[in-house]
Amino acid sequence: xxxxxxxxxxxxxxxxxxxxxxxxxxxxxxxxxxxxxxxxxxxxxxxxxxxxxxxxxxxxxxxxxxxxxxxxxxxxxxxxxxxxxxxxxxxxxxxxxxxxxxxxxxxxxxxxxxxxxxxxxxxxxxxxxxxxxxxxxxxxxxxxxxxxxxxxxxxxxxxxxxxxxxxxxxxxxxxxxxxxxxxxxxxxxxxxxxxxxxxxxxxxxxxxxxxxxxxxxxxxxxxxxxxxxxxxxxxxxxxxxxxxxxxxxxxxxxxx
Amino acid sequence: xxxxxxxxxxxxxxxxxxxxxxxxxxxxxxxxxxxxxxxxxxxxxxxxxxxxxxxxxxxxxxxxxxxxxxxxxxxxxxxxxxxxxxxxxxxxxxxxxxxxxxxxxxxxxxxxxxxxxxxxxxxxxxxxxxxxxxxxxxxxxxxxxxxxxxxxxxxxxxxxxxxxxxxxxxxxxxxxxxxxxxxxxxxxxxxxxxxxxxxxxxxxxxxxxxxxxxxxxxxxxxxxxxxxxxxxxxxxxxxxxxxxxxxxxxxxxxxxxxxxxxxxxxxxxxxxxxxxxxxxxxxxxxxxxxxxxxxxxxxxxxxxxxxx
Numbered sequence: 001x002x003x004x005x006x007x008x009x010x011x012x013x014x015x016x017x018x019x020x021x022x023x024x025x026x027x028x029x030x031x032x033x034x035x036x037x038x039x040x041x042x043x044x045x046x047x048x049x050x051x052x053x054x055x056x057x058x059x060x061x062x063x064x065x066x067x068x069x070x071x072x073x074x075x076x077x078x079x080x081x082x083x084x085x086x087x088x089x090x091x092x093x094x095x096x097x098x099x100x101x102x103x104x105x106x107x108x109x110x111x112x113x114x115x116x117x118x119x120x121x122x123x124x125x126x127x128x129x130x131x132x133x134x135x136x137x138x139x140x141x142x143x144x145x146x147x148x149x150x151x152x153x154x155x156x157x158x159x160x161x162x163x164x165x166x167x168x169x170x171x172x173x174x175x176x177x178x179x180x181x182x183x184x185x186x187x188x189x190x191x192x193x194x195x196x197x198x199x200x201x202x203x204x205x206x207x208x209x210x211x212x213x214x215x216x217x218x219x220x221x222x223x224x225x226x227x228x229x230x231x232x233x234x235x236x237x238x239x240x241x242x243x244x245x246x247x248x249x250x251x252x253x254x255x256x
Numbered sequence: 257x258x259x260x261x262x263x264x265x266x267x268x269x270x271x272x273x274x275x276x277x278x279x280x281x282x283x284x285x286x287x288x289x290x291x292x293x294x295x296x297x298x299x300x301x302x303x304x305x306x307x308x309x310x311x312x313x314x315x316x317x318x319x320x321x322x323x324x325x326x327x328x329x330x331x332x333x334x335x336x337x338x339x340x341x342x343x344x345x346x347x348x349x350x351x352x353x354x355x356x357x358x359x360x361x362x363x364x365x366x367x368x369x370x371x372x373x374x375x376x377x378x379x380x381x382x383x384x385x386x387x388x389x390x391x392x393x394x395x396x397x398x399x400x401x402x403x404x405x406x407x408x409x410x411x412x413x414x415x416x417x418x419x420x421x422x423x424x425x426x427x428x429x430x431x432x433x434x435x436x437x438x439x440x441x442x443x444x445x446x447x448x449x450x451x452x453x454x455x456x457x458x459x460x461x462x463x464x465x466x467x468x469x470x471x472x473x474x475x476x477x478x479x480x481x482x483x484x485x486x487x488x489x490x491x492x493x494x495x496x497x498x499x500x501x502x503x504x505x506x507x508x509x510x511x512x513x514x515x516x517x518x519x520x521x522x523x524x525x526x527x528x529x530x531x532x533x534x535x536x537x538x539x540x541x542x543x544x545x546x547x548x549x550x551x552x553x554x555x556x557x558x559x560x561x562x563x564x
Contacts, residue, residue, distance in 0.1 A: 048322075
């Protein structure tokens with residue numbers, strides 16, 4: 001189902017940490033229902049008023065009853081700074097849902113799963129954990145942060161084990177999230193976070209012979225597969241992160 | 257919604273409107289086909305093709321600037337034959353029934369490549385070929401032909417001989433002399449001219465203390481270039497007797513009407529599609545509203561009017 005572009009309304013925005021925000025907006029298009037791992041292009045400024053391009057933000061949570069999409073994002077630059085100023089009732093342009101996302105329906109119900117998130121890369125894993133739980137699959141969660149974890153409570157009811165690592169050692173395990181992970185205990189590992197982390201997760205998975213899906217990120221202009229600005233190398237040749245991804249087999253992007 | 261007529265004739269085609277999706281910003285049209293109201297879209301210029309497919313450039317491909325965007329995609333494309341077998345049938349299925357003209361944009365690394373690519377496209381169902389002699393992002397690519405009028409004329413002559421489709425030549429703003437370039441490609445057999453492609457720019461990453469782009473220079477598009485592009489379109493219209501299709505930073509109906517009043521037969525919309533994938537709908541409506549408010553029934557009444 002191709003992406004659509006809608007003029008939507010902000011429902012709420014809350015600050016989880018100094019730099020992390022949870023933004024909810026209405027999504028009323030019944031023909032374009034989002035799922036985990038997909039993303040939207042967000043924009044709340046006119047041409048010439050802010051950054052030229054919209055900002056790709058992954059879906060954190062989708063509530064079909066409330067017709068509400070939630071985005072968990074980190075303020076990193078001018079675009080996200082503008083998004084952070086939004087309040088309930090403000091207008092927001094949403095283009096999506098884009099990308100392939102994770103296919104929770106294709107995962108065998110008896111599979112042993114681990115979700116591995118790094119920093120703001122934990123955002124799409126919440127919707128994924130919900131979709132997996134809806135299928136009766138309870139994944140384990142491994143989450144790494146620089147210093148301060150966020151949005152972890154929401155995972156506790158959805159995951160078997162929730163383990164947190166911080167670079168600073170302030171919370172949880174002092175070190176990298178990849179150090180805590182033992183892939184041989186799982187049939188499939190799904191990861192989203194900084195590329196070095198995902199490469200590390202993939203390497204451990206590959207060594208253990210465990211399948212690994214990674215959610216990639218790149219700068220995007222269109223977010224719908226038209227501009228080829230976000231192309232990444234894969235074993236199958238060039239692929240658009242926005243259209244063919246963002247979810248790829250780890251071996252496709254990190255394999256030898 | 258006003259009832260003004262925006263139908264536009266171009267090289268024997270009756271286009272739904274003067275608005276085209278510009279090459280490189282509109283995919284092969286199918287990505288936008290459900291967001292743009294197709295009866296408001298005149299044509300789609302597909303992503304630039306080369307005879308053989310290519311990955312394009314490594315490193316950064318996108319960089320934002322004030323009211324603009326620099327890109328260094330490097331003509332990533334699946335190759336002419338793949339296009340004819342895979343992408344073109346999708347364009348035919350989605351665009352053709354709505355009367356949207358299909359324009360293949362062709363780049364090349366040598367005159368032979370241009371010639372062979374044009375011959376293949378000539379035998380396909382595309383309506384026109386837009387010859388890209390202006391890509392700033394391919395080292396051995398179209399740009400060589402985009403600067404010197406004689407080099408441009410040479411490649412246009414060869415493509416003209418190999419090509420039975422209407423041929424629109426897309427010019428670079430890096431051309432040494434725009435009027436001379438326009439006259440040279442007209443004389444060499446171009447049926448129409450489109451301009452401008454992106455302006456060569458540069459950006460430095462302060463943290464890395466290096467150029468942002470691997471090729472150092474990249475192509476700037478968006479509203480930032482619009483007055484520059486409009487000046488060149490004005491010059492082109494004054495230089496040749498073939499239709500001129502204008503592009504460069506068009507984002508509103510008023511922008512498009514500026515190009516029409518400068519004498520452009522049609523216009524292309526590029527980077528603005530990234531800001532709002534529905535922007536062509538709005539541009540069309542704003543043009544129609546302006547025409548209605550000003551008692552203009554057809555674009556023919558105002559085309560080139562600014563020239564006096």
